[in-house]
Amino acid sequence: MSQMQNVERQLREMILGLEIGPGERLTERWIESRFGASRTPVRAALLRLETEGLIGRDGRGWTVAPINLAELGQIAVYREAVEVAAVRLTAALEDRGGIDVIAAMLDSCDAETPREEWHRVGMDFHIELARLSGNEFLLRAVRDAMTRLSRARWLEVRDEKALGRAWAEHHAILAAVRAGDADESARLLSAHIAGSRDRLVNSLHDDRRGLRARGFAVVAA
Amino acid sequence: MSQMQNVERQLREMILGLEIGPGERLTERWIESRFGASRTPVRAALLRLETEGLIGRDGRGWTVAPINLAELGQIAVYREAVEVAAVRLTAALEDRGGIDVIAAMLDSCDAETPREEWHRVGMDFHIELARLSGNEFLLRAVRDAMTRLSRARWLEVRDEKALGRAWAEHHAILAAVRAGDADESARLLSAHIAGSRDRLVNSLHDDRRGLRARGFAVVAA
DNA sequence: GATACCAACTTGGGATACCAAGCCGGTATT
DNA sequence: AATACCGGCTTGGTATCCCAAGTTGGTATC
Numbered sequence: 084m085s086q087m088q089n090v091e092r093q094l095r096e097m098i099l100g101l102e103i104g105p106g107e108r109l110t111e112r113w114i115e116s117r118f119g120a121s122r123t124p125v126r127a128a129l130l131r132l133e134t135e136g137l138i139g140r141d142g143r144g145w146t147v148a149p150i151n152l153a154e155l156g157q158i159a160v161y162r163e164a165v166e167v168a169a170v171r172l173t174a175a176l177e178d179r180g181g182i183d184v185i186a187a188m189l190d191s192c193d194a195e196t197p198r199e200e201w202h203r204v205g206m207d208f209h210i211e212l213a214r215l216s217g218n219e220f221l222l223r224a225v226r227d228a229m230t231r232l233s234r235a236r237w238l239e240v241r242d243e244k245a246l247g248r249a250w251a252e253h254h255a256i257l258a259a260v261r262a263g264d265a266d267e268s269a270r271l272l273s274a275h276i277a278g279s280r281d282r283l284v285n286s287l288h289d290d291r292r293g294l295r296a297r298g299f300a301v302v303a304a
Numbered sequence: 305m306s307q308m309q310n311v312e313r314q315l316r317e318m319i320l321g322l323e324i325g326p327g328e329r330l331t332e333r334w335i336e337s338r339f340g341a342s343r344t345p346v347r348a349a350l351l352r353l354e355t356e357g358l359i360g361r362d363g364r365g366w367t368v369a370p371i372n373l374a375e376l377g378q379i380a381v382y383r384e385a386v387e388v389a390a391v392r393l394t395a396a397l398e399d400r401g402g403i404d405v406i407a408a409m410l411d412s413c414d415a416e417t418p419r420e421e422w423h424r425v426g427m428d429f430h431i432e433l434a435r436l437s438g439n440e441f442l443l444r445a446v447r448d449a450m451t452r453l454s455r456a457r458w459l460e461v462r463d464e465k466a467l468g469r470a471w472a473e474h475h476a477i478l479a480a481v482r483a484g485d486a487d488e489s490a491r492l493l494s495a496h497i498a499g500s501r502d503r504l505v506n507s508l509h510d511d512r513r514g515l516r517a518r519g520f521a522v523v524a525a
Numbered sequence: 526g527a528t529a530c531c532a533a534c535t536t537g538g539g540a541t542a543c544c545a546a547g548c549c550g551g552t553a554t555t
Numbered sequence: 556a557a558t559a560c561c562g563g564c565t566t567g568g569t570a571t572c573c574c575a576a577g578t579t580g581g582t583a584t585c
Contacts, residue, residue, distance in 0.1 A: 085568070110536065121570045123344075126537090127351055134355045143537055143577075154440075161441035164389030168381065219375075220382035224445060307539070331566065342540045347567090364547075364567055 086120040091128035093118055098137050098147055099233050106300020109138065109145040136231050149300035150235055152284055152291075156304065158228050159280035165224040166209060166276065167269045169216035170256070174265035181215045182261050189253055201246065202237055208253050212260075232283075238294065239286045249279065307341040312349035314339055319358050319368055320454050327521020330359065330366040357452050370521035373505055373512075376456055377525065379449050380501035386445040387430060387497065388490045390437035391477070395486035402436045403482050410474055422467065423458055429474050433481075453504075459515065460507045470500065 094114065097103045114125045129145055132138045139148050173179065185208060192204055206229040213225035252275040259268040284304065287294065291301045315335065318324045335346045350366055353359045360369050394400065406429060413425055427450040434446035473496045480489040505525065508515065512522045 087568080112536075122537090123347075123569055123571090126344075127347065127568095130348055130351045131355070134352070145537090157439045157441050160389065160393070160439055161386070161445070164385045164442065165382070165445075168385035172381070218378050218381055220378050220449070221385065224382070224386075228441070333566070343567090344539050344541090348538095366567090 086124035087127040090114065090118050090120050090124050091131050094128055095132060095135075095137060098132070099230075099237075101234060101237065101299075103147050104298045104300075105147055105234065106149040107147045107298075108141065109147060111145070135227065149302050150238070150287065150294065151302040152287060152304035153302065155232070155235055155284055155287070156280065158231055159276055162209075162225065162228045162232075163273055163276045165221050165228070166213060167272055169213040169218060169221040169225065170260060170268045170272050171265045172216040172218060172221075173212065174260045174263050174268045176215070176217075179215070179261060179263070181211075182257055185211050185215075186254070186257050189250060189257075192250075202233075205236070205249065206233065212256075235283055235287060238290070238299075239283050240290060241282075241286075245282055249275070252278075307345035308348040311335065311339050311341050311345050312352050315349055316353060316356075316358060319353070320451075320458075322455060322458065322520075324368050325519045325521075326368055326455065327370040328368045328519075329362065330368060332366070356448065370523050371456055371459070371508065371515065372523040373508060373525035374523065376453070376505055376508070377501065379452055380497055383430075383446065383449045383453075384494055384497045386442050386449070387434060388493055390434040390439060390442040390446065391481060391489045391493050392486045393437040393439060393442075394433065395481045395484050395489045397436070397438075400436070400482060400484070402432075403478055406432050406436075407475070407478050410471060410478075413471075423454075426457070426470065427454065433477075456504055456508060459511070459520075460504050461511060462503070462507075466503055470496070473499075 094103075103109070109129075111122050111125050111129070114120075114129075115122055118125070129138060133140070133145075137148055138145050140146070173182075188204055188211065189208060192201055210222070210226050210229055213222045216222070252271065256268060256271045256275065259271055287301070288304065291303075294301050315324075324330070330350075332343050332346050332350070335341075335350075336343055339346070350359060354361070354366075358369055359366050361367070394403075409425060409432065410429060413422055431443070431447050431450055434443045437443070473492065477489060477492045477496065480492055508522070509525065512524070515522050
């Protein structure tokens with residue numbers, strides 16, 4: 084694997100894993116020494132992460148994207164548009180066998196599953212559902228949206244009850260898609276996304292002082 | 305303006321203007337000498353254009369993205385999802401003053417307007433309409449989709465009648481949005497996009513031999 | 526003590542040198 | 556004549572060097 088891909092992947096993981104906090108400054112020299120690569124692949128990786136929205140420019144320098152509550156609302160609208168379109172396509176397919184794989188993925192999580200795994204599966208559910216549509220652009224859009232939401236979802240304070248409700252909603256969506264009911268799938272998915280957004284924004288809004296205390300830049304809604 | 309931005313902009317214009325044909329190979333050294341920049345900004349520009357989908361990797365090298373008829377169909381689905389979402393948002397706004405600016409933009413084209421300008425305005429209509437929604441993600445999605453469609457639309461053989469019909473549809477969409485009728489706006493926009501896709505794919509499909517004769521790589525649907 | 530100014534350093538932007546892998550053409554062998 | 560082999564050339568990947576602009580810390584002056 085090339086150095087550029089190495090740096091890109093590791094840096095993305097550090098950002099998404101909050102090892103580098105939202106709002107933190109990045110210098111090419113620091114990354115260079117941190118990953119043992121020279122500046123050329125480092126700069127290439129930064130350019131790619133910039134298009135993913137994980138980092139941005141701060142004048143001449145680089146900054147890890149802050150947690151932006153207003154952006155979360157816009158992403159929810161965007162997600163709804165593309166995910167609903169994807170699920171409607173999927174519900175109209177003859178071969179919806181892929182749904183069972185997604186259901187199995189959900190069921191692989193139980194009480195002993197680490198939180199990190201729940202987090203990943205919760206995002207992969209939406210990504211894999213979009214993949215079933217067969218539309219590369221809808222898939223990419225969903226993947227991008229989930230990437231941008233990843234840190235916020237990780238920071239969200241989620242109680243067991245909310246987690247269980249989300250999982251039930253996921254299963255309900257799958258059931259509607261499996262039945263080929265596009266309207267019901269769309270309705271359930273829209274409601275799920277709206278609820279998810281509300282819990283997320285409320286949780287982070289309530290926590291924003293705590294987040295700032297941890298050194299995380301939080302942009303108000 | 306930085307060298308990277310210069311190279312990126314000029315290379316994008318050459319690709320979209322078909323001065324470099326779809327499917328053509330690109331070498332970093334050629335670009336370097338062509339624009340008088342060194343490889344560092346050239347590589348940065350290539351990385352950005354790659355994320356725009358205008359170029360892709362061909363093994364170790366770079367290739368201008370071919371005209372892909374299957375992709376055009378997928379983009380139409382994607383466009384419909386995001387543009388309809390955007391126009392619904394806009395129709396629900398209190399302040400829809402921006403619509404008049406778009407109408408004026410359409411009206412700035414007449415029989416003497418060069419074809420290039422019609423082409424640009426035809427894309428800007430959709431982009432600016434999406435901008436009115438205020439949602440950055442929907443706007444970016446529409447802009448990306450139009451960029452990817454740009455070359456295909458340029459190659460499309462369009463008769464006066466089809467062009468006039470498209471303009472009438474644009475005005476009808478604006479009227480519905482101005483009236484705040486979200487459902488009607490969405491219906492008209494969906495029909496417009498579907499019709500646009502059909503004309504585009506049919507035209508290119510019929511022309512694909514001619515396109516290949518011009519040295520353009522065309523991927524079948 | 527406050528401020529204006531200057532030097533050293535930091536940092537991203539760009540240029541260039543080097544490398545490894547792959548491609549191509551030529552040559553020698555059968 | 557066909558083919559296997561080899562050497563040079565092209566090309567992207569990487570490392571490194573230089574530069575200009577901006578920042579910082581200290582110092583001298585008022």
